[in-house]
Amino acid sequence: MKDKIINPFKYVAGVTSFITGIIIISATAITGYFSKTHFPDIISVKTCPGFSIWYFFLQGFSNWIVLSLILYLIAVIFSKSSVRAVDIFGTQAVARFPYLIASFIGFSDSINKFGQYILWTYMQNGAPVDLSAPDVVIAIILMVLTLALTIWLVILMFNAFRVSANIKGSKSIVLFIVAFISSIVITHYISNFLIFKFS
Amino acid sequence: MSKIWIDNMDKKLPIFCPSCGSGLKVNSLYCDSCQTTISGLFELPLLLKLEQKEQDFIIDFVKCSGSLKIMAEKLKLSYPTVRNMLDDLISKIEDLQNHKQ
Structure with missing residues (x-):
């Protein structure tokens, strides 16, 4: 069971994972549109104003494509196996499943109120917010849940790369970190561009 | 009783010498049907x-x-x-x- 949660790619890859992954990313974009939750780079989760639905689709798909493309290039250069693009792209798409769950977080008012409270209390920014004890508890639970989902996402992305590229040991860790950091930087700029275009 | 158990268990073919770690070779082959033993030095496939x-x-x-x-x-x-x-x-x-x- 644990194996299927942290490394489902031992059992699922290829076209099946590609189609499943596209459904996951699309569902995340639609949920994010309604809950006003966006993902400004490959691991960030934030609440946002009401943008067009195309913003959420473009952001979701760019986060997936940028990381997958970098990992595919790395795999082609460094792997001794014959790597299939459909495995890299498919497994990376499925790996984004934890952020489908995270896209529901924006439906809670508590997290928004908590953010506004922090902004007003510590930065004198915005307006005073009346924050109840249940709001604080719910906000903290959701923040811990988001952190857990982010850790799960990173583990899934790494295992997806390890299985589909057949790169092992410290080499796989170093190459993944390089791809991961590069993707964060690139997707951050893409999201800034999309926010500028759609706001 | 213990001999029967050893005969029936899945025995693992040793390929390295437990003493020095070198690769082992076949020294003798035995026919279970006529009890003939062939001795020699054969490489393991x-x-x-x-x-x-x-x-x-x-x-x-x-x-x-x-x-x-x-x-x-x-x-x-x-x-x-x-x-x-x-x-x-x-x-x-x-x-x-x-x-x-």
Whole structure:
């Protein structure tokens, strides 16, 4: 069971994972549109104003494509196996499943109120917010849940790369970190561009 | 009683000397039917130097006509997982061949 949660790619890859992954990313974009939750780079989760639905689709798909493309290039250069693009792209798409769950977080008012409270209390920014004890508890639970989902996402992305590229040991860790950091930087700029275009 | 148990258990063919770690060779062969023993010095075939599960993988792979896709379906594993198993096996066979040379 644990194996299927942290490394489902031992059992699922290829076209099946590609189609499943596209459904996951699309569902995340639609949920994010309604809950006003966006993902400004490959691991960030934030609440946002009401943008067009195309913003959420473009952001979701760019986060997936940028990381997958970098990992595919790395795999082609460094792997001794014959790597299939459909495995890299498919497994990376499925790996984004934890952020489908995270896209529901924006439906809670508590997290928004908590953010506004922090902004007003510590930065004198915005307006005073009346924050109840249940709001604080719910906000903290959701923040811990988001952190857990982010850790799960990173583990899934790494295992997806390890299985589909057949790169092992410290080499796989170093190459993944390089791809991961590069993707964060690139997707951050893409999201800034999309926010500028759609706001 | 204990002899019967040893006879029936799955015994692992040792391929390395437990004393010095060198590769073992075959010294004698025995016919269970007529009790003839042949002594000599024979090299272990490469495939016998692999573990049982690796030998089973090769047999399954041949039975699947060398198709990783069919093999993946049969083992209920993903294509890249089976390809990685095959690549690891190829690497081990190459190591054994280089060790022999």
